[in-house]
Amino acid sequence: MKLRLIFCLLILSCTAYAHAGVEGVYGKGITLTETTPVSAIYDAPQDYVGRRVLVEGMIIEVCAARGCWIYLSSDRPFEKIRVKVTDGEIVFPIAAQGHMAKVEGVVQEIRRSKEQVIAWRKHLAEEKGAPFDPATVTGPEVTYRLRGLGAVIE
């Protein structure tokens, strides 16, 4: 009887914790102490591709379907960087939008043909239920992103 009572209390306490907010450690957390400005990555991407970095910014968008990627704001106006995490390993809650975060990961270069860009943007639009016009894609793209390993959301 006591065991069952403890079990129920544990479930209830975790349920209450569920409403405590999105702040916390995600994935493997962060191990680096020095922050790399996102603008520095974009200014000299080849210096950072393959390197493990810690970036800081505001979470401005979260994958609506799986929570498997976020966009983090840069230190430079109008700039952002995408952070992709392994599905299920880290799940960013959609309510994390607007929160500040530190994210640790490896910088990756992504090259996409025009057809791949169209398919990719179509997929993103479908996830959000937003319209997409393939004519907005003009050619192949090279983008840089972080393969996210851990994060701390404040």
Next chain:
Amino acid sequence: MNWRHLNRAVHRDLGYLCCGLTLIYVISGVAVNHIDRWNPSYRLTRIESNIGSLKDVPREDLVPEIMLRVGETRQLKNVFSSAPDELTVFAEGNTIVVNLHSGSAVQERYLPRSFLYEVNFLHLNHPKKLWTWFADLYAVGLGLLAISGLFVLQGRQGMKGRGAVLVAAGVSVPLFFLWLYL
């Protein structure tokens, strides 16, 4: 008490203990399995509208003016400008992207799904900390439940007959799908 009595008692009590969490994992498991079709934790609503041009509104008044025009009264979390003429306002449960010149506004409202949010929270191990250990303990409990279940019945109803056939059928299902998809 012989070992069969003990086994039966373990199987019975583990069944009672694991019942609640098993149901939580069942519900969340089905919900998360279909993540391609829906967000199992949040109810999302996208609202497109035009709230009128904001180009003449002073910069410091923009955010309260946008919230007023879309009727958003919940707490402001943050603001981001993704382009010179675009502002994203983050309120609790709502993200509002506004083009300041045209006045076009896209609201993405999200509301935690009652019950499903909580069960997914546990199933996907968002709490971490103590819950991780408890979930491990539960997994061990399920393993013991399965193993003790094999020996509840004896003879032809048990592992010398019907039980063995059903166990073999149960094991063959994941093996078949591994053969099919791996």
